[in-house]
Amino acid sequence: KQEVTQIPAALSVPEGENLVLNCSFTDSAIYNLQWFRQDPGKGLTSLLLIQSSQREQTSGRLNASLDKSSGRSTLYIAASQPGDSATYLCAVRPNQAGTALIFGKGTTLSVSS
């Protein structure tokens, strides 16, 4: 059974720091991996989607990498801002037909000004 783990569960940094959030998964047979942002009590906003054949995706100050063989993905946030404070969720879609996303429990990021 696929399991997704995110470490650390919580992270506090001062404004301006570059930071890395980690995501690991137990089965490398994935179709894609998606990173989301969730603000308290709100829905999920898709940040980046990486296909299994890709190594990384970039959007603005965000860069996500994927190493499928080792079961790892990282989300790099450059020059963090207080507005980046949120919970970041990683989710994988297994290869098997008819399956939906399997989520990690998230990393809650707090950026202080």
Next chain:
Amino acid sequence: DADVTQTPRNRITKTGKRIMLECSQTKGHDRMYWYRQDPGLGLRLIYYSFDVKDINKGEISDGYSVSRQAQAKFSLSLESAIPNQTALYFCATSAGLAGFNEQFFGPGTRLTVL
């Protein structure tokens, strides 16, 4: 306007009541999903549908049922609500393989069962 909408946004109900949560989307996607989110447990899949005639159970379907009334509408029902169904419920959509299956989420429904 939001692409994925959920109604109601908040609902408080009593044990034993029947509850329906509704989801509508204007993205034209064929795939729709229902998840629930609990503190410390993350998001878990309840049901999913890949087209109007396709309904599949997810990880935690017991106590829930769904109806796919049209491509754009997917409703979740709790036939007899119980307190441990108190959670944040999300609907999501995706375009299937042609759209690389990126999922888009609605704003959520906060359900409290007393």
